[in-house]
Amino acid sequence: MSTRRALVVGGGIAGSAAAWWLHHIGWDVVLIEAGAAPHIGGFVLDLDTTAQGILREMGAAGIVERTSFSGPATVLRLTRGPRPYGVTLSGGRNRLSERVKLIEELLQHVPKEVDVRLGVRLETLEHRAEDVRARFEDGSSEAFDIVVGADGLHSTVRDLVFTPREAVLYRNGLSLLWTTVDRHMPDANAAVVSRERTVVQAYPHPDAAKTQIVAALPTSHPITDIRPLVERVAAVLRDEGRDLTPIAEGVEEADDALLTRFTQVRTRRWSSRRVVLIGDAAHCIDPLSGLGAHGALLGAVTLAKALQRHGDDTTAAFASYERHVRPFVQARQNTTARAAEFLMRPEGSSRWATLFGGAGELVRTLPQVLSPSGRRALAGTVDASVVHRVRS
Secondary structure: OOOOEEEEEOOOHHHHHHHHHHHHOOOEEEEEEOOOOOOOOOOEEEEOHHHHHHHHHOOOHHHHHHHEEEOOOEEEEOOOOOOOOEEEEOOOOOEEEEHHHHHHHHHHHOOOOOEEEEOOOEEEEEEOOOOEEEEEOOOOEEEEOEEEEOOOOOOHHHHHHOOOHHHHEEOOOEEEEEEEEOOOOOOOOEEEEEEOOEEEEEEEOOOOOOEEEEEEEEOOOOOOOOHHHHHHHHHHHHHHOHHHHHHHHHHHHOOOOEEEEOOEEOOOOOEEOOEEEOOHHHHOOOHHHOOHHHHHHHHHHHHHHHHHHHOOOHHHHHHHHHHHHHHHHHHHHHHHHHHHHHHHOOOOHHHHHHHHHHHHHHHHHHHHHOOHHHHHHHHOOOOOOOOOOOOO
């Protein structure tokens, strides 16, 4: 039996994990990344227990330990002043990871047998009777049995095979402002503050002398100057209490502020013939959710297990993968969007509309909540059994 070939497009978390799992079940894998190195923007990300479990199943426990630290408890501050009242949520077993280091190490963790090509850009995909031919920017082309689009929010694979980009992006007028400040948190806990339609989250950074800031606020696009938004975030922190004043000053002084739009990818289908999407390319939940790594790793292992189970029937494998992952994604997309919109919309009818919309989504989800398999799907859990290598 000849070895089946897979092209994985994208060298981030989803792409590296997909390449690892496909190789693990016996596929011949080519992994391409358009940049000379994977896109490594962003700051910290959350590794929940599911994400950690999948990484350990990949033999990457050392990566988890080296690139992350125990997630702090989070204090939701409800009052202001020198002794603010708040609700404390345990950090549980989650870990916060430095995104840059995690992506770099995961790419290095891809088996040496995988053909990793950096600086290679996909130009076209042509479906044929028995394969799909990929053409690259340098004019070369190769045939593959499947193509896995793991190339993120602005996916080239999705644009080539599925609907136009803007038709599948859900945006609600909110933006996220990210920055790292050269100030340490007053205690070991993270803090969440909500004032004047702005929610600010402050996390201890792996470097104890720094603090990670993520703020969500309504904006109008295009934005040519983010300085007023930076000052607004600093004002919310300063108004909250004296202990956060140094953090507010650090926000004003920081020179690495990044603004992103709240964006979710909502597509009707994740596969077409021999092409399939995973991770943010298929279903970006938005970084505000903290579930990007969970979704990327869950998609990679679920796709591999489905391909192993269905053999040469890639259509059935893709459908099985989507049936398992989509309930989790839709539930988390709805929860993240509704929570952000409720907190950031003005009082009155718009908030009631948000609540009623959320109630409708809950009713549609109830049939899954009432069954054990449905609850597992909504939680985004994965079969704990180890995937064994397919032998010819």
